Amino acid sequence: MANLIFSFNTVAPVFLLVAIGWLARKTSLVNEHFVDQASKLNFRTGLPALLFLNIYQAKASDFFDWKFVGLMSSGCLFFALILCVTVPRIVKDKRKASAMIHTVFKPNVIVLGFPLMIMAFGEEHSAAISMLMPVLIPVNNIVAVLILCAMDPENDDVKTHPLKKALVSVMKNPIILAAVAAILLQQLGVPLPGVLTKLLSSLSNMATPFALITLGAQMTMSSVLSDRKYVVSATILKVLVTPLFIVPLAWFFGFRGYELATAFLVSASPSAVNCYMLAREMRSDEVLTGEIILSSTFCSMFVIFIGIFVLKTLAIVS
Numbered sequence: 001m002a003n004l005i006f007s008f009n010t011v012a013p014v015f016l017l018v019a020i021g022w023l024a025r026k027t028s029l030v031n032e033h034f035v036d037q038a039s040k041l042n043f044r045t046g047l048p049a050l051l052f053l054n055i056y057q058a059k060a061s062d063f064f065d066w067k068f069v070g071l072m073s074s075g076c077l078f079f080a081l082i083l084c085v086t087v088p089r090i091v092k093d094k095r096k097a098s099a100m101i102h103t104v105f106k107p108n109v110i111v112l113g114f115p116l117m118i119m120a121f122g123e124e125h126s127a128a129i130s131m132l133m134p135v136l137i138p139v140n141n142i143v144a145v146l147i148l149c150a151m152d153p154e155n156d157d158v159k160t161h162p163l164k165k166a167l168v169s170v171m172k173n174p175i176i177l178a179a180v181a182a183i184l185l186q187q188l189g190v191p192l193p194g195v196l197t198k199l200l201s202s203l204s205n206m207a208t209p210f211a212l213i214t215l216g217a218q219m220t221m222s223s224v225l226s227d228r229k230y231v232v233s234a235t236i237l238k239v240l241v242t243p244l245f246i247v248p249l250a251w252f253f254g255f256r257g258y259e260l261a262t263a264f265l266v267s268a269s270p271s272a273v274n275c276y277m278l279a280r281e282m283r284s285d286e287v288l289t290g291e292i293i294l295s296s297t298f299c300s301m302f303v304i305f306i307g308i309f310v311l312k313t314l315a316i317v318s
Contacts, residue, residue: 021216
Protein backbone atom coordinates (compact mmCIF):
# COMPACT_ATOMS: atom_id res chain seq x y z
CA MET A 1 0.00 0.00 0.00
CA ALA A 2 2.89 2.37 0.80
CA ASN A 3 4.31 1.95 -2.70
CA LEU A 4 0.88 2.57 -4.22
CA ILE A 5 0.50 5.79 -2.24
CA PHE A 6 4.03 6.89 -3.21
CA SER A 7 3.28 6.28 -6.91
CA PHE A 8 0.03 8.21 -6.71
CA ASN A 9 1.63 11.07 -4.79
CA THR A 10 4.36 11.24 -7.43
CA VAL A 11 2.21 11.18 -10.56
CA ALA A 12 -0.87 13.06 -9.34
CA PRO A 13 0.82 16.47 -8.75
CA VAL A 14 2.43 16.31 -12.19
CA PHE A 15 -0.81 15.80 -14.03
CA LEU A 16 -2.72 18.17 -11.77
CA LEU A 17 -0.29 20.87 -12.87
CA VAL A 18 -0.97 19.86 -16.48
CA ALA A 19 -4.71 20.03 -15.72
CA ILE A 20 -4.32 23.54 -14.28
CA GLY A 21 -2.74 24.66 -17.54
CA TRP A 22 -5.51 23.03 -19.57
CA LEU A 23 -8.22 24.67 -17.43
CA ALA A 24 -6.52 28.06 -17.70
CA ARG A 25 -6.57 27.77 -21.49
CA LYS A 26 -10.08 26.32 -21.56
CA THR A 27 -11.49 29.20 -19.47
CA SER A 28 -9.57 31.78 -21.54
CA LEU A 29 -7.49 32.82 -18.55
CA VAL A 30 -4.53 32.55 -20.92
CA ASN A 31 -4.46 32.60 -24.70
CA GLU A 32 -2.29 30.95 -27.34
CA HIS A 33 0.08 33.92 -27.56
CA PHE A 34 0.70 33.94 -23.81
CA VAL A 35 1.29 30.17 -23.72
CA ASP A 36 3.71 30.40 -26.63
CA GLN A 37 5.69 33.23 -25.02
CA ALA A 38 5.64 31.59 -21.58
CA SER A 39 6.93 28.31 -23.05
CA LYS A 40 9.75 30.16 -24.81
CA LEU A 41 10.64 32.03 -21.60
CA ASN A 42 10.86 28.82 -19.58
CA PHE A 43 12.75 27.05 -22.36
CA ARG A 44 15.36 29.82 -22.41
CA THR A 45 15.67 30.45 -18.65
CA GLY A 46 14.13 28.00 -16.16
CA LEU A 47 14.86 24.65 -17.80
CA PRO A 48 18.47 25.50 -18.77
CA ALA A 49 19.10 26.74 -15.20
CA LEU A 50 17.66 23.53 -13.76
CA LEU A 51 19.74 21.31 -16.04
CA PHE A 52 22.89 23.41 -15.45
CA LEU A 53 22.67 23.09 -11.67
CA ASN A 54 21.90 19.37 -11.78
CA ILE A 55 25.00 18.71 -13.87
CA TYR A 56 27.27 21.24 -12.15
CA GLN A 57 26.37 20.01 -8.67
CA ALA A 58 26.55 16.30 -9.55
CA LYS A 59 28.95 14.18 -7.54
CA ALA A 60 32.08 13.02 -9.31
CA SER A 61 30.93 9.41 -8.91
CA ASP A 62 27.68 10.24 -10.73
CA PHE A 63 29.34 12.08 -13.58
CA PHE A 64 29.07 11.19 -17.23
CA ASP A 65 28.41 7.49 -17.68
CA TRP A 66 29.08 7.01 -21.39
CA LYS A 67 27.88 3.42 -21.23
CA PHE A 68 24.42 4.50 -20.08
CA VAL A 69 24.25 7.49 -22.45
CA GLY A 70 25.41 5.32 -25.36
CA LEU A 71 22.94 2.56 -24.56
CA MET A 72 19.96 4.92 -24.32
CA SER A 73 20.89 6.85 -27.47
CA SER A 74 21.61 3.77 -29.55
CA GLY A 75 18.53 2.01 -28.19
CA CYS A 76 16.29 4.92 -29.22
CA LEU A 77 17.95 5.09 -32.66
CA PHE A 78 17.58 1.34 -33.17
CA PHE A 79 13.90 1.57 -32.25
CA ALA A 80 13.51 4.46 -34.74
CA LEU A 81 15.14 2.27 -37.41
CA ILE A 82 12.67 -0.54 -36.69
CA LEU A 83 9.80 1.94 -37.04
CA CYS A 84 11.21 3.27 -40.35
CA VAL A 85 11.31 -0.26 -41.75
CA THR A 86 7.94 -1.50 -40.51
CA VAL A 87 5.54 1.47 -40.37
CA PRO A 88 5.70 2.44 -44.11
CA ARG A 89 4.87 -1.17 -45.03
CA ILE A 90 1.62 -0.89 -43.08
CA VAL A 91 0.77 2.81 -43.45
CA LYS A 92 0.97 3.67 -47.16
CA ASP A 93 0.35 7.41 -46.73
CA LYS A 94 3.84 8.89 -46.33
CA ARG A 95 2.62 11.90 -44.36
CA LYS A 96 0.82 9.73 -41.82
CA ALA A 97 3.70 7.26 -41.65
CA SER A 98 6.26 10.00 -40.94
CA ALA A 99 3.95 11.51 -38.30
CA MET A 100 3.66 8.17 -36.53
CA ILE A 101 7.38 7.39 -36.64
CA HIS A 102 8.74 10.64 -35.30
CA THR A 103 6.11 11.01 -32.56
CA VAL A 104 6.73 7.45 -31.34
CA PHE A 105 10.52 7.58 -31.03
CA LYS A 106 10.88 11.21 -29.87
CA PRO A 107 10.01 11.51 -26.14
CA ASN A 108 9.02 14.64 -24.24
CA VAL A 109 12.13 14.53 -22.07
CA ILE A 110 12.53 18.25 -21.42
CA VAL A 111 8.98 19.15 -20.42
CA LEU A 112 7.79 15.91 -18.78
CA GLY A 113 10.48 13.24 -18.36
CA PHE A 114 13.05 15.48 -16.68
CA PRO A 115 10.63 17.27 -14.29
CA LEU A 116 8.92 13.99 -13.40
CA MET A 117 12.25 12.35 -12.53
CA ILE A 118 12.99 15.20 -10.13
CA MET A 119 9.51 15.22 -8.58
CA ALA A 120 9.53 11.43 -8.18
CA PHE A 121 13.03 10.80 -6.87
CA GLY A 122 14.56 14.19 -6.08
CA GLU A 123 17.30 16.25 -7.68
CA GLU A 124 19.95 14.15 -5.93
CA HIS A 125 18.96 11.19 -8.13
CA SER A 126 18.62 13.08 -11.43
CA ALA A 127 22.26 12.83 -12.55
CA ALA A 128 21.58 10.09 -15.11
CA ILE A 129 18.83 11.98 -16.96
CA SER A 130 20.76 15.25 -16.69
CA MET A 131 23.75 13.66 -18.45
CA LEU A 132 21.53 11.96 -21.01
CA MET A 133 19.66 15.06 -22.18
CA PRO A 134 22.54 16.94 -23.91
CA VAL A 135 23.16 13.87 -26.07
CA LEU A 136 19.69 12.43 -26.62
CA ILE A 137 17.94 15.72 -27.46
CA PRO A 138 20.16 16.77 -30.39
CA VAL A 139 20.39 13.22 -31.72
CA ASN A 140 16.60 12.83 -31.67
CA ASN A 141 16.05 16.20 -33.34
CA ILE A 142 18.51 15.48 -36.15
CA VAL A 143 17.13 12.00 -36.76
CA ALA A 144 13.55 13.36 -36.77
CA VAL A 145 14.49 15.85 -39.49
CA LEU A 146 16.17 13.12 -41.55
CA ILE A 147 13.09 10.90 -41.28
CA LEU A 148 10.71 13.71 -42.27
CA CYS A 149 12.98 14.67 -45.18
CA ALA A 150 13.21 11.10 -46.43
CA MET A 151 9.44 10.61 -46.21
CA ASP A 152 8.44 13.97 -47.68
CA PRO A 153 5.83 13.04 -50.35
CA GLU A 154 6.59 16.17 -52.38
CA ASN A 155 10.31 15.58 -52.73
CA ASP A 156 12.05 12.27 -53.23
CA ASP A 157 15.49 13.78 -52.64
CA VAL A 158 16.80 14.36 -49.13
CA LYS A 159 16.95 18.11 -48.71
CA THR A 160 19.93 19.66 -46.97
CA HIS A 161 18.26 22.93 -45.95
CA PRO A 162 16.01 21.48 -43.18
CA LEU A 163 18.92 19.39 -41.88
CA LYS A 164 21.21 22.43 -41.81
CA LYS A 165 18.49 24.38 -40.03
CA ALA A 166 18.13 21.58 -37.48
CA LEU A 167 21.88 21.49 -36.83
CA VAL A 168 21.99 25.26 -36.30
CA SER A 169 18.95 25.02 -34.01
CA VAL A 170 20.63 22.28 -31.96
CA MET A 171 23.82 24.35 -31.60
CA LYS A 172 21.78 27.35 -30.39
CA ASN A 173 19.53 25.29 -28.09
CA PRO A 174 19.65 26.77 -24.55
CA ILE A 175 19.32 23.29 -23.03
CA ILE A 176 22.38 22.05 -24.93
CA LEU A 177 24.38 25.22 -24.20
CA ALA A 178 23.56 24.98 -20.48
CA ALA A 179 24.62 21.33 -20.37
CA VAL A 180 27.91 21.97 -22.18
CA ALA A 181 28.70 24.96 -19.93
CA ALA A 182 27.92 22.93 -16.78
CA ILE A 183 30.10 20.03 -17.89
CA LEU A 184 33.06 22.32 -18.69
CA LEU A 185 32.81 24.32 -15.44
CA GLN A 186 32.31 21.18 -13.36
CA GLN A 187 35.28 19.38 -14.88
CA LEU A 188 37.51 22.44 -14.63
CA GLY A 189 36.49 23.01 -11.01
CA VAL A 190 35.40 26.60 -11.61
CA PRO A 191 33.39 27.93 -8.62
CA LEU A 192 30.21 29.90 -9.21
CA PRO A 193 29.67 33.26 -7.48
CA GLY A 194 27.05 33.10 -4.74
CA VAL A 195 24.76 35.60 -6.45
CA LEU A 196 24.79 33.54 -9.68
CA THR A 197 24.06 30.34 -7.78
CA LYS A 198 21.06 31.97 -6.09
CA LEU A 199 19.79 33.33 -9.40
CA LEU A 200 20.06 29.94 -11.10
CA SER A 201 18.41 28.29 -8.10
CA SER A 202 15.46 30.70 -8.27
CA LEU A 203 15.03 30.11 -11.99
CA SER A 204 15.31 26.33 -11.60
CA ASN A 205 12.66 26.28 -8.85
CA MET A 206 10.07 27.71 -11.24
CA ALA A 207 11.08 25.53 -14.20
CA THR A 208 9.27 22.29 -13.39
CA PRO A 209 5.78 23.60 -12.41
CA PHE A 210 5.92 26.24 -15.15
CA ALA A 211 6.81 23.64 -17.79
CA LEU A 212 3.95 21.36 -16.76
CA ILE A 213 1.38 24.16 -16.65
CA THR A 214 2.33 25.42 -20.11
CA LEU A 215 2.25 21.84 -21.39
CA GLY A 216 -1.36 21.58 -20.21
CA ALA A 217 -2.22 24.93 -21.77
CA GLN A 218 -0.99 23.67 -25.14
CA MET A 219 -3.46 20.75 -25.02
CA THR A 220 -6.53 22.39 -26.55
CA MET A 221 -8.35 19.09 -27.18
CA SER A 222 -10.12 20.76 -30.08
CA SER A 223 -9.12 18.31 -32.77
CA VAL A 224 -11.35 15.48 -33.85
CA LEU A 225 -9.79 12.03 -33.85
CA SER A 226 -10.35 11.41 -37.55
CA ASP A 227 -7.56 8.83 -37.69
CA ARG A 228 -8.35 6.80 -34.59
CA LYS A 229 -6.54 3.63 -35.67
CA TYR A 230 -3.31 5.55 -36.29
CA VAL A 231 -3.62 7.48 -33.03
CA VAL A 232 -4.30 4.35 -30.99
CA SER A 233 -1.48 2.42 -32.68
CA ALA A 234 1.05 5.23 -32.20
CA THR A 235 0.01 5.78 -28.57
CA ILE A 236 0.44 2.08 -27.75
CA LEU A 237 3.83 2.06 -29.45
CA LYS A 238 4.91 5.21 -27.59
CA VAL A 239 3.85 4.57 -24.01
CA LEU A 240 3.82 0.74 -23.90
CA VAL A 241 6.03 -0.84 -26.55
CA THR A 242 8.89 1.67 -26.26
CA PRO A 243 9.48 1.15 -22.50
CA LEU A 244 9.02 -2.60 -22.95
CA PHE A 245 11.88 -2.43 -25.46
CA ILE A 246 14.20 0.05 -23.69
CA VAL A 247 13.88 -1.01 -20.03
CA PRO A 248 14.71 -4.73 -20.52
CA LEU A 249 17.61 -3.62 -22.73
CA ALA A 250 18.95 -1.41 -19.92
CA TRP A 251 18.45 -4.23 -17.41
CA PHE A 252 20.31 -6.70 -19.68
CA PHE A 253 23.32 -4.37 -19.81
CA GLY A 254 23.50 -4.19 -16.04
CA PHE A 255 21.80 -0.91 -15.18
CA ARG A 256 19.86 -0.81 -11.94
CA GLY A 257 18.47 1.73 -9.50
CA TYR A 258 17.87 5.27 -10.68
CA GLU A 259 19.50 4.67 -14.06
CA LEU A 260 16.86 2.02 -14.75
CA ALA A 261 14.20 4.44 -13.49
CA THR A 262 15.60 7.04 -15.91
CA ALA A 263 15.40 4.54 -18.77
CA PHE A 264 11.75 3.92 -17.91
CA LEU A 265 10.70 7.56 -17.53
CA VAL A 266 12.45 8.62 -20.74
CA SER A 267 11.00 5.77 -22.79
CA ALA A 268 7.50 6.04 -21.28
CA SER A 269 7.32 9.83 -21.70
CA PRO A 270 4.72 10.97 -24.25
CA SER A 271 5.54 12.40 -27.65
CA ALA A 272 7.49 15.66 -27.63
CA VAL A 273 5.32 18.76 -28.05
CA ASN A 274 7.65 20.22 -30.69
CA CYS A 275 6.84 17.27 -32.96
CA TYR A 276 3.78 19.27 -34.04
CA MET A 277 5.79 22.30 -35.10
CA LEU A 278 8.28 20.11 -36.95
CA ALA A 279 5.50 18.21 -38.72
CA ARG A 280 3.81 21.43 -39.81
CA GLU A 281 7.05 22.88 -41.15
CA MET A 282 8.18 19.76 -43.00
CA ARG A 283 4.93 18.66 -44.64
CA SER A 284 4.13 15.72 -42.40
CA ASP A 285 0.56 15.20 -41.14
CA GLU A 286 0.43 17.86 -38.41
CA VAL A 287 -3.18 17.04 -37.45
CA LEU A 288 -2.35 13.39 -36.79
CA THR A 289 0.83 14.48 -35.00
CA GLY A 290 -1.15 16.74 -32.64
CA GLU A 291 -3.64 13.98 -31.90
CA ILE A 292 -0.85 11.51 -31.06
CA ILE A 293 0.81 14.05 -28.74
CA LEU A 294 -2.47 14.62 -26.91
CA SER A 295 -3.34 10.93 -26.67
CA SER A 296 0.14 9.81 -25.57
CA THR A 297 0.32 12.57 -22.93
CA PHE A 298 -2.98 11.44 -21.41
CA CYS A 299 -2.21 7.70 -21.52
CA SER A 300 1.34 8.08 -20.22
CA MET A 301 -0.13 9.17 -16.88
CA PHE A 302 -1.38 5.64 -16.18
CA VAL A 303 1.70 3.88 -17.58
CA ILE A 304 4.09 6.03 -15.53
CA PHE A 305 1.97 5.48 -12.39
CA ILE A 306 2.16 1.69 -12.85
CA GLY A 307 5.86 1.84 -13.74
CA ILE A 308 6.83 3.81 -10.63
CA PHE A 309 4.76 1.42 -8.51
CA VAL A 310 6.61 -1.57 -10.00
CA LEU A 311 10.02 0.08 -9.51
CA LYS A 312 9.21 0.72 -5.84
CA THR A 313 7.64 -2.68 -5.22
CA LEU A 314 10.63 -4.54 -6.70
CA ALA A 315 12.94 -2.29 -4.64
CA ILE A 316 14.73 -1.13 -7.78
CA VAL A 317 14.55 2.39 -6.35
CA SER A 318 14.30 3.28 -2.69
